[in-house]
Amino acid sequence: MNLPNKLTFLRILLAPAFLVLLMVDFPFHYLAAGLCFGAAALTDLFDGRIARKRGLITNLGKFLDPLADKMLTTAAFLGFMAVGAIDVWVLMVILSREFMVTSVRLVAAGEGTVIAASRWGKIKTVAQFVAILFLLASLEFSTWPATVFAALDVTLPALTYSIPLVAGHLLVWVSAVLTVISGVQYLWNYRQYFRTEK
Secondary structure: OOOHHHHHHHHHHHHHHHHHHOOOOOOOHHHHHHHHHHHHHHHHHHHHHHHEEEHHHHHHHHHHHHHEEOOOHHHHHHHHHHHOOHHHHHHHHHHHHHHHHHHHHHHHHHHHOOOOOOOHHHHHHHHHHHHEEEEHHHHHOOHHHHOHHHHHOOOOOOOHHHHHHHOOOOOOOOHHEEEEEEEEHHHHOOOHHHHOOO
């Protein structure tokens, strides 16, 4: 297994670790989850660059890379829903797209074609990563009245904590819209696999 694929596999391993950090309630667990997610996101940045620079692009990498991304983002959105940070509809939109694209890939694979991530797919992934990191930071900040600010004897208006959470929720919806756009693009680009056979 080459270095890019090892980095991708590391991202797969970090996904459940991130979910544990997100779900288990302990002081600064959102911060710990954010650091874990950030480390996983960096592997996504470097695995592709290394593969392209060193000519190490493989079918295994084309398969593992989107799988790792989906595992990481799905872990985040499921965790957010479990803690009440997002609603079920945004998760439904995102997961529906992921299942649809996976189906396209399976049909293409049956024809001997391995579909790599598209530009819109990469934009979608970056948007999701940004939204997730922002929401993690907002969730962490919302716990500070009982931790950091309590130790400093500082009191801030409740609105100070709710505005970042609302902004994070909006960013998640923006990423969901981009997710749908990339899904439609996949369907259009690979529509030949769904034509009725004569």
